[in-house]
Amino acid sequence: MINYRSFSVEELATDEMFRRWIMDPTPEIAFFWNRWTDENPDKVVTVNLARELVLSVQSIYSDDLTDEMLRREIEEITRMAEERKHHRRLNAYLPAIWKAAAVIVLIAGLGVLYFTSKQIEKKQVTSIPTIEIPALEVRTNATTHEVTVLLSDNSVATLAKGSSISYPKNFAQNERRVYLKGEAFFDVSKNENQPFLVYTNETVTKVLGTSFRIKAFDEDNTVLVAVKTGRVSVFPKTEYEHTEEKRGHAGVILSPNEQAIFNRKENRLERGSVQRPEILVESIVRRTQVFDDKPVAEVFILLQKEYGIQIQYNADLLAQCRISAQFDDETLKQRMNAICQAIGATYEMMDGEVVISSRGCN
Amino acid sequence: MNKEESKYYPSDVSIRLWQKFKAGDSDAMGKLAQIHYRSLYNYATKFSSDPDFIRDAIQELYMDLWERRTFLNETAFVKSYLLKALRHRLIKESIRLKRFQQPESAFFDGNESDPSVEVHIIEDENNRHQQGRLKQIISLLSKRQQEIIYLRFYQNLDHEDISNVMGLGRRSVANLLYRTLKEIKEIWTPAAFFWLVTLGSWFFSIGL
Numbered sequence: 001m002i003n004y005r006s007f008s009v010e011e012l013a014t015d016e017m018f019r020r021w022i023m024d025p026t027p028e029i030a031f032f033w034n035r036w037t038d039e040n041p042d043k044v045v046t047v048n049l050a051r052e053l054v055l056s057v058q059s060i061y062s063d064d065l066t067d068e069m070l071r072r073e074i075e076e077i078t079r080m081a082e083e084r085k086h087h088r089r090l091n092a093y094l095p096a097i098w099k100a101a102a103v104i105v106l107i108a109g110l111g112v113l114y115f116t117s118k119q120i121e122k123k124q125v126t127s128i129p130t131i132e133i134p135a136l137e138v139r140t141n142a143t144t145h146e147v148t149v150l151l152s153d154n155s156v157a158t159l160a161k162g163s164s165i166s167y168p169k170n171f172a173q174n175e176r177r178v179y180l181k182g183e184a185f186f187d188v189s190k191n192e193n194q195p196f197l198v199y200t201n202e203t204v205t206k207v208l209g210t211s212f213r214i215k216a217f218d219e220d221n222t223v224l225v226a227v228k229t230g231r232v233s234v235f236p237k238t239e240y241e242h243t244e245e246k247r248g249h250a251g252v253i254l255s256p257n258e259q260a261i262f263n264r265k266e267n268r269l270e271r272g273s274v275q276r277p278e279i280l281v282e283s284i285v286r287r288t289q290v291f292d293d294k295p296v297a298e299v300f301i302l303l304q305k306e307y308g309i310q311i312q313y314n315a316d317l318l319a320q321c322r323i324s325a326q327f328d329d330e331t332l333k334q335r336m337n338a339i340c341q342a343i344g345a346t347y348e349m350m351d352g353e354v355v356i357s358s359r360g361c362n
Numbered sequence: 363m364n365k366e367e368s369k370y371y372p373s374d375v376s377i378r379l380w381q382k383f384k385a386g387d388s389d390a391m392g393k394l395a396q397i398h399y400r401s402l403y404n405y406a407t408k409f410s411s412d413p414d415f416i417r418d419a420i421q422e423l424y425m426d427l428w429e430r431r432t433f434l435n436e437t438a439f440v441k442s443y444l445l446k447a448l449r450h451r452l453i454k455e456s457i458r459l460k461r462f463q464q465p466e467s468a469f470f471d472g473n474e475s476d477p478s479v480e481v482h483i484i485e486d487e488n489n490r491h492q493q494g495r496l497k498q499i500i501s502l503l504s505k506r507q508q509e510i511i512y513l514r515f516y517q518n519l520d521h522e523d524i525s526n527v528m529g530l531g532r533r534s535v536a537n538l539l540y541r542t543l544k545e546i547k548e549i550w551t552p553a554a555f556f557w558l559v560t561l562g563s564w565f566f567s568i569g570l
Binding site for chain 1: 376377378379386388389391392393395396397399400403404407408417420421424425428429435436494496497500501511512514515516518520543547550
């Protein structure tokens with residue numbers, strides 16, 4: 001749990017959850033802070049100073065942009081983009097060879113655009129508007145070890161044996177929703193505009209970007225949600241279906257090292273600290289890896305083996321890249337982040353595989 | 363995921379939206395522009411009071427990104443990078459325009475040296491106990507100090523993002539911020555304590 005007691009005025013005034021409470025509180029957040037201030041009466045000066053700092057800065061620097069103006073501006077930008085679809089600007093700093101390559105890409109791109117736009121015209125005449133319901137992929141772990149599932153938003157689910165997860169190949173624009181039966185550890189990519197929701201039979205767990213474990217086997221009497229990093233809200237499913245306001249205090253907010261237990265018989269959530277810290281790891285088996293100045297391709301091969309995943313990369317481009325690293329309880333995402341940062345690359349998870357983009361190393 | 367980690371992996375933008383943008387979908391451009399439009403607009407009002415000028419500057423910023431979309435990576439749409447690009451644009455444009463019109467008095471514009479806060483405060487001694495005292499203190503800071511307070515507590519950027527936007531070293535940001543907060547605290551908190559003590563003794567006197 002974040003120890004807000006040690007926070008300075010500056011730290012409090014820049015804390016995301018504190019700011020939400022001051023400017024745009026949800027019932028859960030207001031509940032949390034009201035309780036916190038009750039429990040920490042000696043912090044009243046710090047809290048008040050931080051509050052006044054946030055409010056003063058908001059009011060000094062406020063502007064007159066209305067929702068209506070914003071909507072019109074976005075429309076205008078969309079319209080201009082459509083109009084300038086075929087304008088391309090070359091970066092002045094690009095070396096000549098890249099410019100030449102860009103011209104080729106541009107010509108090829110225009111060709112593709114020309115043909116696809118013709119096709120789109122045809123399609124538009126015949127197609128009937130339909131509501132898009134994304135088909136769900138289902139992964140069931142019938143093995144005796146853990147299975148790593150890569151989601152299209154770069155989040156990773158580590159599925160315990162006898163568990164299954166359903167998820168869309170690509171997530172909807174407004175939310176990332178998955179369905180879990182059994183047990184899994186989630187390492188979720190941060191995206192504040194697209195909450196990540198885990199549905200089990202009785203609970204909905206909502207996060208913006210954190211890591212946590214859920215245990216919801218049909219034969220158990222309870223559902224367990226335990227948090228490793230970040231903040232997690234858990235709701236009984238019956239309450240979550242209600243509107244935002246009605247949901248009220250039904251949910252609980254969990255901080256790191258806290259857990260919620262949902263009692264199926266009583267339809268009730270109970271919050272507490274994590275009883276068994278050993279469950280707060282991505283994999284129950286230890287996945288220690290030591291790389292001592294190894295070519296990155298070798299590192300990828302070992303990661304593929306360890307996690308049972310596929311990694312796509314350009315072997316020629318990465319031929320010069322070498323890695324020294326030691327991993328112990330790091331999650332797969334942390335390992336990928338560290339490796340990619342070291343070689344100046346980025347990665348995405350697409351179609352259940354990791355795809356590396358890189359310009360190579362010298 | 364911690365803050366540091368999210369730095370390496372900019373996630374202001376969903377992958378699907380990004381792919382559409384790359385493919386030249388103008389609706390995707392609109393959606394990307396919407397994410398930080400409010401922050402950008404607000405920041406721009408500190409450099410110019412002309413809404414048309416601001417709207418044009420933001421439109422041009424996004425059109426520039428749109429036309430270079432095949433070469434961009436996601437970092438171009440990270441808030442601090444957008445703020446920085448807009449800042450450049452606004453300062454460059456307003457220097458160009460100043461040749462033709464009266465310079466405007468904007469919040470963070472220019473590099474003049476302000477008299478110290480204390481001077482203003484002493485001049486303002488009479489208004490000492492009125493409400494909105496903190497607002498007053500902030501509004502009397504130098505423009506550079508105001509900008510750093512604004513970026514830290516309005517836009518909620520961390521030190522690294524601030525150094526990126528303002529083009530200062532990490533150390534200078536830490537120093538300037540520390541100095542500014544100290545200055546604010548020295549003038550501000552005695553008053554807060556004054557009120558606490560006054561209220562405390564009042565409660566005491568009415569027997570609570």
